[in-house]
Amino acid sequence: xxxxxxxxxxxxxxxxxxxxxxxxxxxxxxxxxxxxxxxxxxxxxxxxxxxxxxxxxxxxxxxxxxxxxxxxxxxxxxxxxxxxxxxxxxxxxxxxxxxxxxxxxxxxxxxxxxxxxxxxxxxxxxxxxxxxxxxxxxxxxxxxxxxxxxxxxxxxxxxxxxxxxxxxxxxxxxxxxxxxxxxxxxxxxxxxxxxxxxxxxxxxxxxxxxxxxxxxxxxxxxxxxxxxxxxxxxxxxxxxxxxxxxxxxxxxxxxxxxxxxxxxxxxxxxxxxxxxxxxxxxxxxxxxxxxxxxxxxxxxxxxxxxxxxxxxxxxxxxxxxxxxxxxxxxxxxxxxxxxxxxxxxxxxxxxxxxxxxxxxxxxxxxxxxxxxxxxxxxxxxxxxxxxxxxxxxxxxxxxxxxxxxxxxxxxxxxxxxxxxxxxxxxxxxxxxxxxxxxxxxxxxxxxxxxxxxxxxxxxxxxxxxxxxxxxxxxxxxxxxxxxxxxxxxxxxxxxxxxxxxxxxxxxxxxxxxxxxxxxxxxxxxxxxxxxxxxxxxxxxxxxxxxxxxxxxxxxxxxxxxxxxxxxxxxxxxxxxxxxxxxxxxxxxxxxxxxxxxxxxxxxxxxxxxxxxxxxxxxxxxxxxxxxxxxxxxxxxxxxxxxxxxxxxxxxxxxxxxxxxxxxxxxxxxxxxxxxxxxxxxxxxxxxxxxxxxxxxxxxxxxxxxxxxxxxxxxxxxxxxxxxxxxxxxxxxxxxxxxxxxxxxxxxxxxxxxxxxxxxxxxxxxxxxxxxxxxxxxxx
Amino acid sequence: xxxxxxxxxxxxxxxxxxxxxxxxxxxxxxxxxxxxxxxxxxxxxxxxxxxxxxxxxxxxxxxxxxxxxxxxxxxxxxxxxxxxxxxxxxxxxxxxxxxxxxxxxxxxxxxxxxxxxxxxxxxxxxxxxxxxxxxxxxxxxxxxxxxxxxxxxxxxxxxxxxxxxxxxxxxxxxxxxxxxxxxxxxxxxxxxxxxxxxxxxx
Numbered sequence: 001x002x003x004x005x006x007x008x009x010x011x012x013x014x015x016x017x018x019x020x021x022x023x024x025x026x027x028x029x030x031x032x033x034x035x036x037x038x039x040x041x042x043x044x045x046x047x048x049x050x051x052x053x054x055x056x057x058x059x060x061x062x063x064x065x066x067x068x069x070x071x072x073x074x075x076x077x078x079x080x081x082x083x084x085x086x087x088x089x090x091x092x093x094x095x096x097x098x099x100x101x102x103x104x105x106x107x108x109x110x111x112x113x114x115x116x117x118x119x120x121x122x123x124x125x126x127x128x129x130x131x132x133x134x135x136x137x138x139x140x141x142x143x144x145x146x147x148x149x150x151x152x153x154x155x156x157x158x159x160x161x162x163x164x165x166x167x168x169x170x171x172x173x174x175x176x177x178x179x180x181x182x183x184x185x186x187x188x189x190x191x192x193x194x195x196x197x198x199x200x201x202x203x204x205x206x207x208x209x210x211x212x213x214x215x216x217x218x219x220x221x222x223x224x225x226x227x228x229x230x231x232x233x234x235x236x237x238x239x240x241x242x243x244x245x246x247x248x249x250x251x252x253x254x255x256x257x258x259x260x261x262x263x264x265x266x267x268x269x270x271x272x273x274x275x276x277x278x279x280x281x282x283x284x285x286x287x288x289x290x291x292x293x294x295x296x297x298x299x300x301x302x303x304x305x306x307x308x309x310x311x312x313x314x315x316x317x318x319x320x321x322x323x324x325x326x327x328x329x330x331x332x333x334x335x336x337x338x339x340x341x342x343x344x345x346x347x348x349x350x351x352x353x354x355x356x357x358x359x360x361x362x363x364x365x366x367x368x369x370x371x372x373x374x375x376x377x378x379x380x381x382x383x384x385x386x387x388x389x390x391x392x393x394x395x396x397x398x399x400x401x402x403x404x405x406x407x408x409x410x411x412x413x414x415x416x417x418x419x420x421x422x423x424x425x426x427x428x429x430x431x432x433x434x435x436x437x438x439x440x441x442x443x444x445x446x447x448x449x450x451x452x453x454x455x456x457x458x459x460x461x462x463x464x465x466x467x468x469x470x471x472x473x474x475x476x477x478x479x480x481x482x483x484x485x486x487x488x489x490x491x492x493x494x495x496x497x498x499x500x501x502x503x504x505x506x507x508x509x510x511x512x513x514x515x516x517x518x519x520x521x522x523x524x525x526x527x528x529x530x531x532x533x534x535x536x537x538x539x540x541x542x543x544x545x546x547x548x549x550x551x552x553x554x555x556x557x558x559x560x561x562x563x564x565x566x567x568x569x570x571x572x573x574x575x576x577x578x579x580x581x582x583x584x585x586x587x588x589x590x591x592x593x594x595x596x597x598x599x600x601x602x603x604x605x606x607x608x609x610x611x612x613x614x615x616x617x618x619x620x621x622x623x624x625x626x627x628x629x630x631x632x633x634x635x636x637x638x639x640x641x642x643x644x645x646x647x648x649x650x651x652x653x654x655x656x657x658x659x660x661x662x663x664x665x666x667x668x669x670x671x672x673x674x675x676x677x678x679x680x681x682x683x684x685x686x687x688x689x690x691x692x693x694x695x696x697x698x699x700x701x702x703x704x705x706x707x708x709x710x711x712x713x714x715x716x717x718x719x720x721x722x723x724x725x726x727x728x729x730x731x732x733x734x735x736x737x738x739x740x741x742x743x744x745x746x747x748x749x750x751x752x753x754x755x756x757x758x759x760x761x762x763x764x765x766x767x768x769x770x771x772x773x774x775x776x777x778x779x
Numbered sequence: 780x781x782x783x784x785x786x787x788x789x790x791x792x793x794x795x796x797x798x799x800x801x802x803x804x805x806x807x808x809x810x811x812x813x814x815x816x817x818x819x820x821x822x823x824x825x826x827x828x829x830x831x832x833x834x835x836x837x838x839x840x841x842x843x844x845x846x847x848x849x850x851x852x853x854x855x856x857x858x859x860x861x862x863x864x865x866x867x868x869x870x871x872x873x874x875x876x877x878x879x880x881x882x883x884x885x886x887x888x889x890x891x892x893x894x895x896x897x898x899x900x901x902x903x904x905x906x907x908x909x910x911x912x913x914x915x916x917x918x919x920x921x922x923x924x925x926x927x928x929x930x931x932x933x934x935x936x937x938x939x940x941x942x943x944x945x946x947x948x949x950x951x952x953x954x955x956x957x958x959x960x961x962x963x964x965x966x967x968x969x970x971x972x973x974x975x976x977x978x979x980x981x
Contacts, residue, residue, distance in 0.1 A: 136855075140875075142824070143835040143855055153827045153954030176885055179906075185887070550829055557828055 002337050002392060009389035013285055019292045029295070031303040047591045048480060051598055051625060054585045055475040061198045063093065063211070063235030064466060066184070067222055068191035074226045076181060079192035081225035085218035086196065092210045096195040106579035107166070114162035115532055115566035116525045120501075122161050126531045131539035134159055138544050155558050156565075158544065159536055172513055172602075173582075174471055184469050189230050191469065198237050205248075208241035234466045239455045246454070246745055254740050261736040269729060270328065270400035278394060279320040279733075282386040286316045289382030290375045301375075302368050308696055309375030311752075314738060315354050315703040316383030318730050319347055322711060323391050325726035328400045329719065336392040344388075346714040351384045353656060353710070354703045357649035361699075364641040406725060413724045416768040432674070439681035446689035447636035449628055452748050473513055473600035476627035477609070482596045483621050486571055489595045490521035492621045496599055499615040508611055510603025515587050519574045529566050537562060639692040646698050653706055661713060667770045668713050672705030675762035682758050693748045697738075697755030704734060705763040712771050720771060731764040802912040803901045806919045810899050811943040813967035814843045817976065818944075820962050822851075827955030839962075840976050841897045846890055848976055860979055861890045869979075896937075899945040908937070918942045 023029050067079040086093050110117055118126070125133075138158045157163055170176075175184050175193055182193040200207040215233060222229055266276040287310055294301055294309075323343060330339050358380075361373035419425050467474075479496060483489035493516040503509050520528070537559050545555040574580050575587065588596040604612060609626070616622040650673065658665040676698055683690060708727045715723035739760060741753025817840040824833040837852040846862035858869040866886055868876040880886040895903040901910055901921065907930070908923035921939045925931040935952040939945050944965050950958040972980075 139855055140857060140870075142826075142833060143822075143851055143857070153952070153956050155826065155828055156954070178888075186881075548829070548833060549831055554829055561828075 005389045006393050009385060013386075016285070016288050016292055020288055023292070023295060029301075031301050031306050047482065047588065047593075047596050048623075048625065050588055050591065051478070051480045051596070052627060054588060055478060055598065055600070056627065058585060059475040060236045061202060063196040063198060063215070063233065063237060064470070065194040065196065065215075065218075066191040066230075066232040066466060066469065067194065068185075068189035068230040068232070069226050069228060070189060072178075072183075072190045074229065075183075075190050075192050076179065078222040078226035078229040078231075079181065079194065082218045082222040082231075083194065085221050086214065089210075089214055091199055092207075092214050094197045094199060096197070106577070109569075109573060109577040109579060110162075110166065111156075112565055113567060113569040114157060114165075115562060116520070116528045116569065117165040118161040118528055118532075119165050119168045122164055123528060123531065126528075126535050129535075131535060131543060134536055134540035135543035135547060138540070139547055142548070155561060158558070158562075159540070161532075169517065172511060172517070174469070186469060191230075191232075193470075196235075198235070202235075202237035202240055205244055208237060208244055211237050212241045232462045232466050232469070234459075234463045238459055239453075242456050242459060243454065243746070250744050250746070250749075254743055258736040258740045262733050265729070265732055265736070268403060268405045269725070270324065271403055272400055274394075274399055275320075275324050278324075278391065279317050281390075282320045282383040283314075283316050285386045286379040286381075286383030290379035293378045294371060294375050297374060298371060302371060304368055305371040305375055309372050309379065311696075311700060311738065314700060314734060315707065316380050317733055318350060318704065318707040318711075318726070319384050319387040320391065321730045321733070322347065322350075322707075322723075322726040323387055324395065324400060325729060326722040327395055327397070328402055328406065328725065329722040330397070332397040334397070336395055336397070340388065340392050346710055347384065347387070349657075349660065349714070350707045350710050351380060353653045353706050354380055356656060357653050357703060357706075358699075360645040360649045360652065361642070364645065366638060366641060369638065369641060369645075409725065409728055410721050413720065413768055413771075418771065419769040432678075436677045436681040439684035440677065442684040442687075443680060444687075444689045445636075445639065445691065447632045447639060447691055449631045449635060451689070451691065454745060454747055471510055471602050473602045474604055475600075477604060478601060478625055479599040479616050480596060480623045480625045481599060481621055482591070482594055482623070484594045486595050487522055489597055489621075490516045490519065490571070491523060492619070493597060493599055494521055494524060496616060496619055496622050499619065500599075500601075500612075503608075503612060503615060506611075508605065508608040509601045512602065513583065513586060513600040515571060515574070515583060515597055518580065518583065519569050519571050522568055522570075525568050532566075635692045639690070639695050642692065642695045642699065646695065646702060649699075649702060653702070657706075657710075664713065664772075667772070668706065668709030670770055671709055671763050671766040672702055674766050675705060675759050676701060678762050679755055679758040683755075688751070688754075691751060693751040694755050697752045697759065700738070701756065701759040701763070704730065704760065708763055708767045709770075712767055724768070727764060727767060731760050734760045800910070800912065802914060803905070803910050803921075805914055806899075806901060806912050806921065809914070809917070809919060809943065810941070811967065812898065812900075815969060815971050816841045816898065816944065816965065816967055817971035817973070818962050818965035820960050823959045823961075825957040838973070838976070839897065840972060841894060842972075842980065843898075845980055847893050847897060848979055850976075858979065861886075861893060863887060863890060866890070896939070896948065897945060899939060899941055918946075 065082065067075060067082050069075040069078060083095055086095050137160065141158070141160050142154065175182050177183070182195070184191050184193055198207065198211055202208065202211075215238075219231055219233075222231060263273065263276050267273060269275075290309060291301065291306075294305070323340065326339060326343055327336065355377045358373050358376040361369045361376075364370070419429070481489060481492050481496060483492050493514050497512060497514065497516070500509065500512050504511060541559060541562075542555060544550075545552075545558075571587070575584060586598045586600060588598065601612065613624040613626075616624050650669070654665060654669055657668050661668060679698075679701075680690075683694065688694075707730070711723040711726050712720065715721075735757060739753060739757035741749045742757045744750045744753060817838065819836065820839050821836045822834070824835075826833065835851055835853055835855075838848075838850045840848040842848075846860065849859040849861075851857045851859075856871065857875075860867045860869070864880045864886070866876075866878040866889065867874055878886055891903065892907060894900070901912070904910060904923060907927075908925055911922040911924070913920045919941060923937040923939070925934060932953055935950065935954075937951075938949045940947040940949075944962065946962055948958075948960045948962075952958075
């Protein structure tokens, strides 16, 4: 029977390994990283997704470098040294080059339509001002010095309207072409702007290393050429690389430390290393099984599922440890198979409690949580089956030997006080609860994704300087505009822009970018032509001819010449011209149910978000999009649901346990509940805002804590020592593996680690207080 | 004025700075290059499609380290002041237009080019234009062709004539518009600044 079970399990594990090889080598699966994929399906909006793709995806691959110096020639020299290094490895970073043809041609399209391209302010003036005003304006232009160099002949644009429009467009960015470079400057420095595109995905560790190494080399060369050069670098890849470096550094310190600690502890306990290997084996099979089954069921897996799911399987070590601890204390004559038979009820109960607990995650509407529920439950079952099928074969009576540490630890329990049902007992409990409730009442929550960011200050400082210098719009906060037709879309953009205008005056934003800045709606264009015809081509032009003493032929020619450039400009023409290159991402065009576009905001301060968002309120087809808030929202919803799952799971587990323990159920559950409450109180005391990663740790804490309660409760009358040892060993391992994460510099891991550190220590400490009464007499 | 900004926005694609030719170096030595330079100007414009030239005149000042002042007096009074950080157009006391360098980065470049044009600083102009010079006795003539094709297309050819100071600027545009500015009554030193000029630079 046992042999058959073990062989059967071997076949299952072999199949599992085969499937894994197929998944990673054959299918090349990669976990989803898009946090929006964690939202319930009906909440996802394809047009919104498309807008993110347009705004974020391109920005994500880009690295912007500013190479500056007080003197422009120095800046160019430093930039040349910089790009020489990059040019040597075009497969890593592609440097955008200025196209001379584009530079020359970019006005060509607009010149054909110059009569209708005028600014909003000019349009206002056209409506309000007299014909004399315009005659005077034209004369001023005419006599002002150096009006020689211009966008064509004077008669092309005598009133300076088109020139004003082009200038307004030019001011949408402070970046200027200069000597074949792109340039921006502040009072101190003149910078060459380099726009680099990372060739491969910026989330690959290999790519990150290549890019940072190359950029460092380039920086060194630039500084060699011009020692006083100022370099500003920004890009998603740099943040990803910094996070990656930190993580791999921590894997070496925290990871190595915890592994060493666990091996040492196992050695001191069992005087053998095999137990560590066995426990790792059971957990690994659990993880692989979970991944395979999840993939078969869902066809994809999210990174968050993988990370959290794998940690929840941490509970799985308890099964192996429980068995090994009993093996240590059991009579050597007792066979391992018989020992397992005896332990089966406890083991089954711990598994069922954990699986039922985690299944609660499956009842939330979030695909990520469902994924996680299945992943954890399957993982636990696989690990549990490994213990059941293989451990009796692999662990004999001689595999483990007791030692000083175990004896000392055993004696510890004998002196451990017990909570008693008397005045002192209740007073202590009430006092504890009072303090706990006080601090818990001070708990706050904060799901802001930026709390989880942990980029080096230098990177953030560079980012801030860069966005100030470039005055570029943020890719994560913008207006999404939808309409049934292209014209309606342009009109809606124009309506939104009218509401944004006051915000520019109030300095809440510095400007906006939209396709309608370049191509006004047909309606607006017709309005302008009518105005120009009425105000300028009639009286003002005649007045001008009189003032400059021109002959009647001139007037006729001039009027005809101006009217030639009055045809309507359409979006298609604009998108086809080289001038639209920097703005094409704003135009989503035809979508599943109409047309959509983006109005991006420059100089948006994070304090003024509310005011800016309200500008779009009540406007048809206009939606405020805030990816930061959206992601924070997803995290918040997950925290919220998960919190309820922890609570409900506790109740379900209580009900389940009461089937077996009846009125003694509280002894099993109370240590975990107390430890959780105290940990919450600790968070309140230290003013740490609660977020998803804390709640997740509470979930794990529940799974592990209940195991300890069951162990202590199950060890029948005579000998509580193996259960106490299993609890201690499991707790110490958990502290070494998850608790050490409290030392991490990554905020999410630190939050998780802190909770585990405090929670597990407390459960371990509290569990013996509530051990069964009658055993005391036996000792 | 707006046009100037635009044109400077097109300053681009110039090749690396060429060697200063001997003729240019010689002209440099002929120029007086005072710290402050004021004088009278007469501007003649011939516009495409118009037979009669348009005439205007006024005062100008070039102050080293401060900027350029251009005061058209006839037929329409209008003052233009260019400094490192802004370009301002006054109509009487009223500010008709103001361009801030922080908003429009090319302001600094415009100032620099204009300053160079009016003071005849050929070494500076050399970064933007191909400078072709000729010296005849105590006077000289210089032709300027923009290095950037886009700019050349917009402004055409500029030529300067002068001796110790620039005497004439001639601009021949591709569009057919022509402008000639003649300088006279040039004064130098602090005394050259009239109270009205100085007031604008306070």
